[in-house]
Amino acid sequence: MPQRVVDKAFIRPETSSASLSRSFLAAIVFTLILASTMSAEAQKTSSPLDLPAQQILDFADYLFSQQEYFRAIGEYERFLFLYPNDLQAPNAALKIVRCYFRGNRWQRAVEAADSFLREYPESSLKWEARFLKARSFGEMGKGEKAREEYRSIIADLPGRPLESEAWYLIGLSYAKEGRWLEADEALRQVGSGDSRYWSAMEVQKIVAEESQTHGKNPTLAGFLAAILPGAGHFYCERPRDGTIALVFTGAFAYATYEAFNQGHDGVGVALAVVTAAFYGGNIYSAVNVAHKYNDREERRQQQRLAPYELESLNQPRAPTLSLSLKFSF
Numbered sequence: 078m079p080q081r082v083v084d085k086a087f088i089r090p091e092t093s094s095a096s097l098s099r100s101f102l103a104a105i106v107f108t109l110i111l112a113s114t115m116s117a118e119a120q121k122t123s124s125p126l127d128l129p130a131q132q133i134l135d136f137a138d139y140l141f142s143q144q145e146y147f148r149a150i151g152e153y154e155r156f157l158f159l160y161p162n163d164l165q166a167p168n169a170a171l172k173i174v175r176c177y178f179r180g181n182r183w184q185r186a187v188e189a190a191d192s193f194l195r196e197y198p199e200s201s202l203k204w205e206a207r208f209l210k211a212r213s214f215g216e217m218g219k220g221e222k223a224r225e226e227y228r229s230i231i232a233d234l235p236g237r238p239l240e241s242e243a244w245y246l247i248g249l250s251y252a253k254e255g256r257w258l259e260a261d262e263a264l265r266q267v268g269s270g271d272s273r274y275w276s277a278m279e280v281q282k283i284v285a286e287e288s289q290t291h292g293k294n295p296t297l298a299g300f301l302a303a304i305l306p307g308a309g310h311f312y313c314e315r316p317r318d319g320t321i322a323l324v325f326t327g328a329f330a331y332a333t334y335e336a337f338n339q340g341h342d343g344v345g346v347a348l349a350v351v352t353a354a355f356y357g358g359n360i361y362s363a364v365n366v367a368h369k370y371n372d373r374e375e376r377r378q379q380q381r382l383a384p385y386e387l388e389s390l391n392q393p394r395a396p397t398l399s400l401s402l403k404f405s406f
């Protein structure tokens with residue numbers, strides 16, 4: 078009996094310790110499971126795939142409205158990566174073209190437009206992409222390529238509003254290059270029932286007025302200055318400069334003649350050098366003035382045409398909603 082009592086005394090503490098250990102182990106396992114579940118839920122919640130499509134587009138549009146064009150491009154590209162089959166995907170792709178265009182990245186705008194046309198060839202927004210592509214060529218100074226694109230749009234028969242828009246922009250393109258006859262012919266293609274009619278009429282008035290103005294020929298200005306100092310400046314409508322050139326060159330020429338006539342050869346040589354300098358400077362100045370005159374006239378013409386270009390840029394050319402679907406396999 079004493080031995081059995083002793084055994085029971087030893088058994089009870091062991092059973093209590095084992096139970097406590099099992100409880101502690103269960104608590105640890107439960108904590109680990111709970112932490113793992115919470116971590117998985119957190120990862121799932123923070124997954125970029127769960128970002129709302131409209132929220133991304135709204136933020137991109139906000140950046141666009143703030144003229145943060147290149148940050149907006151990143152958001153539009155994020156949307157296209159996460160939601161390539163969304164109904165608004167063509168709109169986002171077109172906005173990328175607009176961002177590059179308004180950000181003065183003309184070559185990138187052309188590339189983005191080409192990418193849009195490959196991805197969404199049946200979208201109703203393709204016309205605006207093509208217009209932006211043509212406008213980008215024009216901004217790069219590639220007027221002929223721009224006009225080729227406009228004529229290609231017309232040949233595809235998009236409908237009267239877009240055709241008249243293309244003719245209008247062709248006319249503006251020719252006018253910017255001072256090709257008044259071609260500009261007038263293109264602008265005449267805009268009919269009285271078209272939305273661009275009154276703008277085309279105003280541009281035609283500018284074309285008619287500017288066609289009557291003529292630039293100055295630098296070669297002719299230099300030739301006139303060589304025959305008679307100051308004549309090149311008078312030709313370029315700079316009478317004050319012409320008078321100065323004539324008086325000073327004439328005065329030194331006369332002083333040179335008198336110096337040699339009176340036997341002062343050394344003085345005559347020095348005065349001859351000064352006279353030659355004034356004479357050569359008079360020719361160079363006349364040529365330079367002719368170039369400046371032409372540059373000033375070109376800037377003035379561009380300033381007269383600029384409001385009509387901005388008017389065209391700010392008006393939409395195609396519906397802003399596309400119902401195109403794109404499926405990837």
